[in-house]
Amino acid sequence: MRAVTTNDACAAGIWARRAGRTRVLRLLFAICSLAALFATATPADAADSPTQAAYLADRLRENPVYVTDQLPREVPRSTAPDFARLAKKTGVPTYVLVLPMQSGTDGEQLLGAVHDRLGREGLYVLIEGTDVAAATAYGVRAPADAAVTVTLYELASDAGPLLSFEHFVDVIAQGGEQATARAEAARETYRDDEPAEMYIGPSDRRNQSFLTGSLLTGVPLLIVLTAGFVRRSRRRAGAERRVPRWVVPGAAVLTAAAIALTAPVVFDQTKSSAAQPPTPADLSARVERVAAGLKQDPVYADPESPRVLGSRQLDRLHERIRDFRRSDGGGPVYVSLVPQTPESESAGDAGLFTAAVHAKVGKDGVYVVADPDDGTIDVYNHGLRLDSNRLSFDLPDSVTLGDGRADEADDHLLGERLDALMTFLDKTPRTDRPQSESAPAAAPRAADENTLPPLFATDFRPGLFVGAFAALLLAGVVAGLTWGAGGLLRWRSPAPELAHGLPLTAPTEPSASYLRRTAYAELSTLARGFTSEEERGRAWDHLDAAMLLVDGDLDRARDADTDPATLVAVIVLARAGRAALAGDTTDLCCGVNPLHGPGVSRHHVRVSAEGAARRLLPVCEFCRNTAIATPRDIPGNLLKLPDPSSGSTRLPYYDVTDGPLAAVPHGIARLIDKVRETAGVH
Structure with missing residues (x-):
């Protein structure tokens, strides 16, 4: 019995141990099943994120430069050889990824994952869109961080991917110390500012077109208007026209031509970005890739x-x-x-x-x-x-x-x-x-998308109208200010007057048109000055002599056939008559320039800038002071009239004619007698 019991106990122990092993195996199987279940239920990012890095690593294994097919309008795949050419300048194995900008993606982590799967040492660079987003050196010496910093700070935001990468490569080639120093300097220089943009947009081009149109019409028109205003002012002052009529229009035309030729040189931009034009293959690559995948x-x-x-x-x-x-x-x-x-x-x-x-x-x-x-x-x-x-x-x-x-x-x-x-x-x-x-509208042509419109388009035509209007407005404002300033000066320092408010003007080289206008105005004013028979005294003699010079016809004073010497004599007699009406019986008239008015004394004055020739002439107060203080200035103050024989030169009035005007140095009475003798009236 004891033996049987012992055998039974041994058997029971064996079965118990087998049952325990079975339970352990079942537990291990359950744990493995749960592990497999959790593995399949892993979130997408943890389970599938290596797929992106693996795909990119495979692409770099085929070619050290990979350019995405998703940015053909900004970075076409056909620019890959340009990136490869620049990458060789770093002096170390360089792997370049050009990808679309992705939210929530850490560039350095992505480069690290790509490096782990590629298994090659070198400089890894990530370009997102148009910027160098990240760079990391694995197993090589390259100042990657400093190069990224310099590129970020020193380049304008619209520099483009190729120029950004070229800048990056140049900093890498400088070495660690220089690159680090340059990064610190760039960070300090552009801490509160950014480099100016390299390209302009369509709105900037419209502004340039508008400005060009405004200048093209405004400046030449302003030249013409200003010249006309100056010419009229000189004519009113009695100055003779010395500039040929074609000069002002010619200057306006030359100015317009200069603006039209210079504007395209100054505004020489033709592109709105650094994007390279894509090829048809660039534009179709992504569609073909997706379509092949969907098949x-x-x-x-x-x-x-x-x-x-x-x-x-x-x-x-x-x-x-x-x-x-x-x-x-x-x-x-x-x-x-x-x-x-x-x-x-x-x-x-x-x-x-x-x-x-x-x-x-x-x-x-x-x-x-x-x-x-x-x-x-x-x-x-x-x-x-x-x-x-x-x-x-x-x-x-x-x-x-x-x-x-x-x-x-x-x-x-x-x-x-x-x-x-x-x-x-x-x-x-x-x-x-x-x-x-329905068929969608076609996308903008990539070739035209980054091309600026021509300078002489868009807002150029409105600029032409605005420029013309601005020139007219500015000319009007200048004329108004000039007239107002002139009126203020005349009010503060009134010009000398003989009578009845007609101002006395005395140009040295008067034009024929000025003499005609002044002679008619002076003679008309004198004729209107007689209001009664009692005033027919000495002043009447002045009017009578002046009318004899124009054959009794007032309108002859405006006749173009009347010679300048006769017109000056008419002006002198009319002004002397107006002075007589005002009670001034002075007989002397300034012999330096009869248009100066009454003389105050006689004085030996220099009548030639060359030599020391002098002549005794009656002088007004101004000419007397000049003869005493600066006698060399008197020849420049002499009234000069066109030489009848040539017409192109001017001579002192007493040398131009032997008519009545030559009697002015001898007094007004002698001038009146000379007029009557010439006319045959006694």
């Missing part, structure tokens, strides 16, 4: 962007797409998880992008564009029997734009919202006939 899988996730759909979400979306395709009135659904940027081939127009993808895929269906960067969802029906109006206008904003939760989530809850979209498609009414979206 293999109805859901295409952009490999250059962070993944926003986890494995379970992706499987769920595939299942819903298959169910919709099999449903009554359903069909294919193509989902593109691709960013839509203004620099893309479609200029950020999702409808234009889907139309191009639809044409490349060659199959009808519902085309969905889900932007992994901003989280928007756009839906377009191409050829299915679905109510397109419902798709266009009744889709909830929570699906197309997202809500507050979607804005805060890194993946914008695109998996959840795409699932809601599929539910909406299931419930969308079917139609009798297939419907399709």
